[in-house]
Amino acid sequence: MPKVRTGGIYSGDIMKKGILILMLLIICSCFFSCEKEMDPIYADSLNDGTYSIEVKSSSSMFKIIDCQLTVENGSMTAVMTLSGTGYEKLFLGTREEAGNASDNDFSYFTETADGRYCYEISVEALDKEFSCAGFSIRKQKWYDRTLVFMSDTLPDGAFKFNAVPVIIIVSAVFVVILAVVIIIVKNRRKSEPASRCR
Secondary structure, eight states: OOOOEETTEEHHHHHHHHHHHHHHHHHHHHHHHHHHHHSOBOGGGBOSEEEEOOEEESOTTSOEEEEEEEEETTEEEEEEEESSSOEEEEESSOHHHHHTSOGGGOEEOEEOTTSOEEEEEEEOOBSOOEEEEEEETTTOSEEEEEEEEOGGGSOGGGBOOOHHHHHHHHHHHHHHHHHHHHHHHHHHHHHSOOOOOO
């Protein structure tokens, strides 16, 4: 029994092409999203300015309720406000390193109008884990914390335009379209009846 044809292309072939295109788009989107999560974001990727950003902490005892990130001249600093008032000072590093550091290496709290403690620290990169030790006022000892500044919480205007991902995406779409066109043309040629010699 002959196959049913629609517009010169078999319906089964259309479904296969649709599935292929969908799979390629899913793979491309996963690739770009995973790459974004893995790659740290440095100051040269951001416009100068001050932006609100969320900070992920490894401890519920070190909760950041507000953070203002300032980007200026290729460097980043952050003013973090904690939910509690238990830490006298912070150190960028481990508690062991903090024990051997000088007083100039510490970031002491400043009190806000509503009684919160905030600290100013330098930020090497976003989307990258780094150690931050906090000195407990009550227990008089250092505690290790791990922080991550989340780039996906920045406003769109914070990022400089990067043409490379756009070029890659456009190229990938072009390749997919070209492959589909080639498949369609080949199938149409196969479906055409062979010419008979007279």
